[in-house]
Amino acid sequence: MRRKLAAGNWKMNGMKASLAEIEALAKAHPDPACDLLICPPATLIAAAAEICQGTGVKIGGQTCHDRLAGAHTGDISATMLKDAGASAVILGHSERREDHEESSEDVRMLAKTAQSAGLMTVVCVGESLFQRQSTNTLDIIGAQLSLSIPDSSTGENLIVAYEPIWAIGSGLTPTKDEIGEVHDFMRARLEHRFGYGVGKSVRLLYGGSVKGSNAEEIFSISNVDGALVGGASLTAEDFGPIVSALEKA
């Protein structure tokens, strides 16, 4: 049985004062029936990890470099994330694929390095609106999956997040059938590539305008093992109802 996961991606949001939200989340869910992960900006990782020690909340990074150390000004390595107390890292988010021109091949290198450093990797895939309207979405997702995910992946070090780019921060969400179609397809692809056991154990998250009001419906979809939440993960008040819906799913 895959343990469900509610993950929050704070993106470039959050100051020291925002650590109170993580503390409140941990307090509100002292013994959560699902895994909880918050990925704050890098500046808050060490302090957040300290606060979360002994709680059900884990802390993650939002990206890392494909080398573990060296002359790379401004970058952060997987081992640094680990050293700061992170146990996971989001890789290949569409905002990084676009803003930093990260290709799927780049994402695979990052994931390979992060996995070798002992981090859980949350690899993001998703189609643009243009791709959904003009081509076969499953072809896009299939190509991203095969190119972005390293062979070193297992059920313990890989999570895949399906985030349709047009649903991120837009208030738009795909229909239940559309999400189900992509998640069933991703499950079949992973089983085909890694074998039934590993393919079955990789958790698949949906991301894109998840809120307290639509969480229950999204979590009822087959092969949706949780969510990667942006805006609604920034406060305990908004994230709490999503966590509660997942605990009940």
Ligand SMILES: O=C(CO)COP(=O)(O)O
């Ligand atoms: O990009 C996302 C999470 O990584 C989703 O963001 P929103 O939940 O704000 O749409």
